[in-house]
Amino acid sequence: MRLSRYFLPTLKDTPSEAQIISHQLMLRAGLVRQEAAGIYAWLPLGLRVLRRIETIVREEQERAGAVELLMPTLQLADLWRESGRYDAYGPEMLRITDRHERELLYGPTNEEMITDIFRAYVKSYKALPLNLFHIQWKFRDERRPRFGVMRGREFLMKDAYSFDVDEASARKAYNRMFVAYLNTFARMGLKAVPMRADTGPIGGDLSHEFIVLADTGESAVFCDRKLVEMPAPGADVDWNDLQAIVDERISLYAATEEMHDTAVFESQTAEGDRLAARGIEVGHIFYFGTKYSVPMKANVQGADGKDAPVHMGSYGVGVSRLLGAIIEASHDDAGIIWPDAVAPFDVVVINLRTNDEAVCAACEDAVERLEGAGFDVLYDDTDERPGGKFATADLIGIPWQLTIGPKGVAEGVVELKRRATGEKVTLSLDAALERLAG
Amino acid sequence: MRLSRYFLPTLKDTPSEAQIISHQLMLRAGLVRQEAAGIYAWLPLGLRVLRRIETIVREEQERAGAVELLMPTLQLADLWRESGRYDAYGPEMLRITDRHERELLYGPTNEEMITDIFRAYVKSYKALPLNLFHIQWKFRDERRPRFGVMRGREFLMKDAYSFDVDEASARKAYNRMFVAYLNTFARMGLKAVPMRADTGPIGGDLSHEFIVLADTGESAVFCDRKLVEMPAPGADVDWNDLQAIVDERISLYAATEEMHDTAVFESQTAEGDRLAARGIEVGHIFYFGTKYSVPMKANVQGADGKDAPVHMGSYGVGVSRLLGAIIEASHDDAGIIWPDAVAPFDVVVINLRTNDEAVCAACEDAVERLEGAGFDVLYDDTDERPGGKFATADLIGIPWQLTIGPKGVAEGVVELKRRATGEKVTLSLDAALERLAG
Structure with missing residues (x-):
């Protein structure tokens, strides 16, 4: 590509609205332009990086057996009333009324819609396990959007949803995504550490965040250095039995500020291995069982001939956010240092x-x-x-x-x-x- | 891909809501699922076709010198007030209010936003000619969405925008897109015929629609058979001088119902060459000069040192609509017959x-x-x-x-x-x- 025929509008000065280094560099390097608070246009160079990140995420999802589809950005409010989340979601949900006064919303996540798709077509355990993912623009109406694409309102997310006949099988699905995430972030040149997490508004009883370590990260994290140094498992694993790989990691201490317990940290970790660092959340996985399948009546017939609610999990990666996270983790005074795998x-x-x-x-x-x-x-x-x-x-x-x-x-x-x-x-x-x- | 591990929910019966064959087949073959009126989820098989079509469109845009970026789906209402289109656009525009009572809209097209991006960075004729395109989801709140993805509300469109220092150069940009479109549709196995068109709400004085011929097409078209039989120019052309290629085509009669004039048709066309057929619009190109650059003050300094409004054109391809158009043009009683280039x-x-x-x-x-x-x-x-x-x-x-x-x-x-x-x-x-x- 000839630069003279390209569109690369770099800026000499650091824009005053950008507080953190990744936001400053994304504006200066001509990667994005803000079109409204928390809403960005991706200029050609930024789009190239976004697509490379997206491709890595897609390839690792497919390697773990997930199948890609694409749900629309807008959803019917009624679908969210079925799960009970329409009223619960609060002002971060962008609510829309169309010309016929039908209530729509700009999807912030897709548990309801994918459950609806699933229940429309899948009736038997024979079609399971199934994991469906998409990479689509989402909207969360943050009260105070900031930090560029790190906390934007319109953002690109990969979200996968697993469907299994029982909890044991669902935990295998969870493990597949756990390992896929380790491989995904490693391919991007990132040190991403899984940390036990709160489940928040998604619900469920098992959840991990994947945190990229960066000195300028948004939150303090505490973990065993061995966890950071452990290489990613790679693709050459037994995808049906990953428990040992997962256990090896979750047995090591790792916690964000909110979940941190100094006494436990010190009892579980050798002194020289105690790492206090800063990090950025780039992925979050959840097992929530039948939280959506029960109210939405997503049942499958088991081998015993009886119908039962399907067991589900959901698995997010902040695709557009990753650009910011990678820059936070990889830059110097002169600018960005793209890891080879995601460079434009x-x-x-x-x-x-x-x-x-x-x-x-x-x-x-x-x-x-x-x-x-x-x-x-x-x-x-x-x-x-x-x-x-x-x-x-x-x-x-x-x-x-x-x-x-x-x-x-x-x-x-x-x-x-x-x-x-x-x-x-x-x-x-x-x-x-x-x-x-x- | 093993079908037993894939997600291909085909239907035995033709859904009653589908009136036209492409819509029926898209539902039966498990390509899409309707999530709300005119809003579809793309199931795995449909998404594969969508991506292949998108890739062909992208490659031909790049071959013609256009540079890809990606604008967000939501836009500020104020931007559309600058051009005067906010009030003019009518109820097809989906208007949205966010939590801070700011007025947004779901972009139905992007002339205003791209003009805003252009004026922010480009000040000199030296950066021209420039053609920026994106492939993004759009929304038009059709009063009566129907025919599946052929007249949906949330749809995927490629839109390109050319910027030139004067009308002569802008017409060259127009010709490049004209030829790119001929090549694009030919690669998909389609007979797409350029027809002089009304400019409608986009404005301007020069416009062509590209119409795919299909017996089940939405509108009647009349044209010289020689135009249909003419092969696409291919990529091996002089992209700086395409006038002869364009003239060879626009000199032959071709008109949609609305523009058709029987007397002219008969006087310009040999009897054996008069083709009355049906067709589906899949692309539309416009030259509109300074319609947006004047009110939005998008000026560039010319070689003479003087500022003048930039000359623009816009160029759309209905990417998601093309699936419907291809099926209308290529099916039999047993189902879809995908052309090799777009097959899933x-x-x-x-x-x-x-x-x-x-x-x-x-x-x-x-x-x-x-x-x-x-x-x-x-x-x-x-x-x-x-x-x-x-x-x-x-x-x-x-x-x-x-x-x-x-x-x-x-x-x-x-x-x-x-x-x-x-x-x-x-x-x-x-x-x-x-x-x-x-």
Whole structure:
């Protein structure tokens, strides 16, 4: 992609409305623009990151056996009256009346609708276990939206819903999502720690939050360092029996501020392993049994021929919020440092002299060869000065910067910089391609 | 994908609420489920088609130089007051009040918001031409939603917006979208004919609708048969000078009922070329100059140093509507016939005896080899009877059906059926793979 034909409106100054670093950097790097309080447009560079995050989330959901569908953003109020949540949800629910005076709402979550879909079609235990997920825009009318996409009102969420014939099977479904989440966040380069959590308005008796550690995180967290250092299980596991993997983790102390108990922390954790850190919630999973299936009459016939309410869980990932969380966890004074797996482009090719034919030819050759090797390339072909180009490249955080100027062209070399470390090497284009492929 | 682990709730009977064939088939084939009047959930099979259509639209937009971003679904009413459309738009606009009594609306289109984004960042002709598009859910509160996704209320639309320094350049942008649309619809296996159109509430003085021909289409259309038979231009064109390609087409008669003039039709068209058909609108493009940039003060500095309002066009494709249009254009009594490019799966492998180990092994081998060759495979491993499996395969319209039973296993052959023609051949799996790759 040629930068001169792209739309990347970076800002020189830090907008005054942004209080936290991820919000500041998302505005400065031209990732998003606020359209109303807590409502953002995703500019091209931000959208690319959002899509990469979404793709990782989707792939890991599918690997864990979940099937994707897509529910609409608007829902009937009557559906929420069935579960009893319409009145209980409070002012965070955006209530809407259409031209025929029918009551709608902008979905903040989808337990009711998915239960309605399930009960319409599934009648027998033979179709279970089933896990349905979607990745859709949601709306929560936060009283005080802030921190950019971290606490926006219109936000993109992945929510999955599991259906099982009994509690034992439902706990297996819960474990599958537990492991899928560990793998999902690890692929994004994040340290995400599962912590026992309150179930809040979703309900149920078993719940974990997944918290990304970041110095600038919103809440204090306390956990055993071994939990942070434990690698993700990966996809090569027995998806029908994950209890040992889950137990290994939940046996280690981990708690957010609200759930923290110093005495328990100290009794369960070796002194050198006690980590007090800050974190950001990026996922939340719930097992709530028959909380929705009973009032909504979502029954399935069991192997014994008798109808019984289906056992359910729900599993959320804050897809748009993850952009903020990743930036909070990965930035420096010069800007964003995207982990390779979610970067909007893999390489930025920086042309140091756009009025020099040989330099342009060398850049175009480099772009072509990089793209041919499967890399996503942003080509800075603008007439900005070198200093401005380097600053932009650092700000937008592309993992690799490949710089070509007249001196390099004369010597047959390019400069390759790794954004994360600042390490620079001068080498041939062939060698640079090899380095990138490695 | 194993059908036994998938979620494909097909219906035996035609739901009484569905009046047109595409709506009937979408419900029967388990593509969508109505959640409220004109509001649909996309079930897994329907979502797969939606994503394939979306991908083709995106690729052709990018090929024509448009850059993707994503605007939110909700917009501030004040933005629409600037253009004067807030009051003018009428009851089709879904108006919303949030908890702080701020007026929002669910965007039915995005001319105002994109103009606002443009004016915030672009100040000079040097950044032009620019074309920004997004693919996002929209809402139009139709008085009488009907025909399934063909006239829904919450619908997925691709809308692109071009920005140019003057009218001559803006017409080039218009031509690029004109050609992109021809290529887009052709890739989906559709005959889409451009027809001069009214500009309606979008405004402007130049507009074309793209109409898919289908016997069951919503409106009568009249055109020169040569226009229908003309192949799409393809991507290998000079994107900076498309006037000849556009002229070749717009010089041929084509009109919807509302614009039709029999006398002109007869004078401009040879008798044998006069086609009276029915069609479905799937795209609409507009050049409207400075209609929004003047009231919203979206000015750019020209090469002469003077500020002037930017010239704009907008370009819509009904992404979710296209599913209906494609089914209207491509079905038979047994069900849907998906064109290869948009099919939810490429092949369905039908296991005729799931309690026979040799048949299961042969099916699993076939699935593995097909997937290895890059095909998307649905594997019908359910215990349904053969007749039911064939009926489902025909109903959901996967382009190829590969059937394996005990007799074939004994003889080392499979049966391959082409859904579109009904042609069946018995051949080795190797030969079947070759046929599919061809």
